[in-house]
Amino acid sequence: MSQNKKIDSLLKAYNKVNHDTDKINLLINKIGLEFELINADSAIHYYNKAFNLATDIDNKYLKAKSLQQIGFVNLSKGNFSEALNYFLKSNEEFLSISETTKKSNEMEKAHCSCLSSIGIIYSNLGIYNKAIDFFQQSLIKNEKINDLRGISVVYNNLGLVHFYQKNYDNAIEYFKKSIALKEKLLTENKDDNKLKKGIADTYNNIGMVYENLNDKENALYYYNEALKDYELINYTKGIGLSHNNIGLIYEKLNDMESAELHYKKSLEIKLMIGDKSSISSIYANFSSLYLAKAKSATISSAEKDKCCKESVNYGLKSLELAEQINAIPLISVASDHLKNVYKEMGNYTKAFIYSEKFIETKDSLFNADKTKAITEMETKYQTEKKQQEIELLNKDKALQNEEIKKQAIIKNSFIIGFGLILLIAIIIYRNFRQKRKANIILSQKNTEIEQQKEEILSQSELLSETNSQLLTRNTEIEQQKEEILAQRDELETSNLKLQTLNAELEKLSIVASETDNSVVIANEQGTIEWVNAGFRKLYGYTLEQFIKEKGSNLIKASSNEHFLECMMECICDKKSVNYITETFNSSGKKLVIQTTLTPILDENGNLKKFVAIDADITKLKEAEEQIRKEQEKSEALLLNILPVKTATELKETGKATPHYYKKASVLFTDFKGFTMSCEKLTPVELVEKLHSYFVKFDEITSKYKLEKIKTIGDAYMCAGGIPEEDDSHIEKIVKAALEIQQYMEERKIEDEKYEKDVWQLRLGIHTGEIIAGVVGKKKFAYDVWGDTVNTASRMESSGEPGKVNISESTYEFIKNQFTFTKRGMIEAKNKGKISMYFVDGIV
Structure with missing residues (x-):
């Protein structure tokens, strides 16, 4: 909106000016430049208007300037021949100015710019000797008048020539010299849009050098710097170019989301400008991007299908535009993308079609x-x-x-x-x-x-x-x-x-009628022509009965929902395909059939027949299923005995290496009253009661992800922090201990109610270093060793029924999370005096 206001203001000023020279200067230096930023054709219109006025008053310098500006616009649009024509005409006007005429610095600067522009076009055309000649002429004139702006332009152009000749170090050196001069000038002219555009152009050039050196990080940095400067002056063509360049780098870095975002921004600008060639190229970039996404191993099948469809959509759009403008290289690129994506989708018929088109365009380029x-x-x-x-x-x-x-x-x-x-x-x-x-x-x-x-x-x-x-x-x-x-x-x-x-296959057809397998021969359309005796034996149908009930074509008769895809793969690849189908015979018996579908080709490689050989693998599949179930049972049994990590190591290597744990916690329990119950209860009753307690303990320890180690008589042992280390395991093992004692209290009330023997539980916990693992070759059992185990046992034996007794080592880790009763130093067997605490509850 602010841009339009500025242009409206300039046009009003133009209408008020009476002198032709002032009008021409306003058209060249103000109005035309503003239109260059938003509409190239409008800019050319006003520069032509300036040229006509300059011709009327026979001002050679202003004629040269007008022609030069038209050349600039055509150059920015990529019309090299038109641009070169206008720059050469401009140069002729500059040279025709009489030697006796006193030339101002402004005239010399404009002439230098014209010479540089001619050099740029020759450089783009690959005529480097002429490009260097014109750049040198421009550099000599610029140095003579000490024009830093002009010198910076020539440095940039020399950098481009070195870039095209792959002298990358020299190219970067010249580009950086050019930027340094422009930035120096910009400190004195902060609102100079041409300087800002020049810096952005040179940043873009450095990005191209690093991209060719495969230095993606530096390329991305300089393309982003160019984009920032283009956005500051609202230069749409440069913004579109930068987004496309950044998108290409992100795609090379495998950052598909960022690449897609920048391609979309570039496409919006190119659609607004109406540049069909660039639009076709960006569509091709999108096609390549979505194909790369489809090939990613991390996406689901549904996402892959979606990406393939998007790739096809953009590939067809690119091809359509390329054919409209008869851009054979772009047609070749689009056809290649479509060939690859259809191949990825398994649509070999269309892949073959676009492969032919790709080869045709290659031939066209050659011709x-x-x-x-x-x-x-x-x-x-x-x-x-x-x-x-x-x-x-x-x-x-x-x-x-x-x-x-x-x-x-x-x-x-x-x-x-x-x-x-x-x-x-x-x-x-x-x-x-x-x-x-x-x-x-x-x-x-x-x-x-x-x-x-x-x-x-x-x-x-x-x-x-x-x-x-x-x-x-x-x-x-x-x-x-x-x-x-x-x-x-x-x-x-x-x-x-x-x-x-x-x-x-010809040899195989001889024995087809003798095999127990089903053999079906069909024509190139899939219509069944012949079946062997094995077919009748396997399915219980004659050919006539089968056709009447199922149909005469393989596509309709097959019970496999993917049969058409298999058939197309067979046709495109011209080789056998195998697939498995669940179906039923004439008696309703379920069958599992493995089919080998083979194409029969004539001497020219054209499809002649199909041969489908069906083998009954029902018993094999049943046996495989039975083996799978037995394996699952064995796996479950093994995991019930050993931790997952240890079980996996045993299966893979035949042994399990014991592991050292710097911080683990061990819990012991023991029943008070168990010995008396042994005298009163039968062995069966005793074991059933003990079992009911231990089942509950198992539930509680599993809830807190603790590892049950073993039971010894009426003692129960588990550990926390193994086999996977867990910083929160101490809190978990104490909570589990409190929950076990709570359960014991509930059982006590119930047993007293029915006048049963009441069991009470001592429970102790200690935290420290342990070794855990499996030793020996038979009857594998996961166990723990170390002084921590002995100390935990002493915590249990030194405790009181209904209490959770812990060592000072365990206390230090959880003292802010629970409430405690300090017991002081308690004598422990073979350990001397140990500081102990009762855990009363959670804070």
């Missing part, structure tokens, strides 16, 4: 280059013909000189013999005049011949440059031809393999 080569050779022929004509003219000149010499001899003879005769004098005078006339004619011819020589030399230089480019292109074409020939060799090898396979 176009060949036509260009013929045209250039014809030009060379015409040049040589002209040279021969010049040589003939030189011979005529020599003959005429000989004739003049003869005339001179005759003249001297007549002077000696008839010196006094007036008639001879007249003849001599007339011969003199003829000689003079002949010399004038010969002089004119000599001038014409010299001019023709200069033209031929100029054409020879251009032809030499063109021939050099042609040789480079011919090398590329030869490489493309080698690639195509290699592809054809691969196809011939494939055909040979298919022929061998067909021969084997």
Whole structure:
């Protein structure tokens, strides 16, 4: 909105100005520049208006400036031929300014800019010697007037020439020199949009250098710097270019989300500008991006299908636009993307179609280059013909000189013999005049011949440059031809393999009628033509009965929902495919069938028949299922005995290495009243009661992810912090202990109610270092060792029924999470006095 207000203000100012020179300057230096930022065609309109006004007042400098600005706009649009035409016309106007005219710094700067622009175009066309020549002319003029802005432009252009010639270190050096000068100037002219655009352009150039060096991090940094500067001046073309470049780098870094975001922003701008070639190229980038996503191993099948469809959608859009503008290289790229994505989708028919299109475009590019080569050779022929004509003219000149010499001899003879005769004098005078006339004619011819020589030399230089480019292109074409020939060799090898396979299938058909397997032969459309006796034995149908109930075509008759995909794969790859189907025979019995579907090809590789061989693998599948269930039972039993990590190590290596744990906690329990119950209860009753307690303990320890170690008589042992280390295990094992004692209290109330023997529980916990693992070769058991185990046992034996007794080591880790009763130093067997605490509850 602010941009439009500024333009409206400038146009109002233009209408108020009366002097033509002021109007022209306003059009060139203000109005045209503002329109360049938003609408290139409008900018050209106002620069043409400036040129017409300058022509009316015969101001060569302003004519040159107007032409130069039109050249700039065409250059920014990529119209190199138009841009070069306007810059050369501008240069002619600059050169036509009289040497006696005092030239201002502004005139010299404008001329330098024009020379640099011509150099840029020659650089883009690959004519580097002419590019360097014009850049040097510009640099000399800029240094003469000490124009830092102009020098910075030339540095940037020299950087580009080195970039195109792959002298990357020199290119970066010149680009950085250019940026340094522009930034120095920008400190004095903070609102100069041209300077800002120049810095952004040079950042973009450095990004290209690093991208070619495969330095993605630096390339991304400089492309982002360019984008920031383009956005500051709202330069839409540069913003679109930067987003596309950044997207390409993110795709190379495998950051698909960022790449997609920048491609979308670039596409919005290109659609607004209407640049069909760039739009087609970005669509191709999207197609490549979604194909890369589809190939990712981390996405689901549904997401992969979605990505493939998006890739196809953008590939078709790219192809449609490329065909509209007949851009054969873009058609080739789009066809290649479509070929690859259809191959990824398993749609080999369409993959083959676009593969053919890709090869056709390669051939078209080859033919176009060949036509260009013929045209250039014809030009060379015409040049040589002209040279021969010049040589003939030189011979005529020599003959005429000989004739003049003869005339001179005759003249001297007549002077000696008839010196006094007036008639001879007249003849001599007339011969003199003829000689003079002949010399004038010969002089004119000599001038014409010299001019023709200069033209031929100029054409020879251009032809030499063109021939050099042609040789480079011919090398590329030869490489493309080698690639195509290699592809054809691969196809011939494939055909040979298919022929061998067909021969084997011919042999197999002989025994088809004798095998127990079902054999079905169908034509190229899949219509069933013949079945063997094995078919009738397997399915219980004759061919006529099967067709009546299931249909005559393999596609309709098959019970496999993926049969059509298998059939298409068989057709495209021209080789057998295998698949498994669950179906039923005529009696309703469920069958599991493994089918081998094989294409029969004729001598030209065309599909002739299908052979489907069905094998009954029902019993095999049942046996596999039974084995799987037994394996699951064994796995569950093993995991009930050992931790997962230890069990896995045992299965893979046949042994389990004991592990050291710096911080683990061990819990022991023991029943008070168990011995008395042994006297009162039968062994069966005793074990059942003990079992009911231990089952509950198992539930509680599992809830807190503790590892049960073992039971010894009426003692129960578990540990925390193993086999997986867990910083919160001490809190968990104490909570489990409190919950066990709570359960014991509930059982006590219930047993007293029914006058049963009441059992009470002592429980102790200690935290410290342990070794855990499996030892021995038979009856594997996971166990723990170390002084921590002995201390935990002493905590239990030194405790009181209904209490959770812990050591000071355990207390220090959880003292802020629970409430405690300090017991002081308690004598423990074989340990001396140990500081102990009762855990009363949770804070």
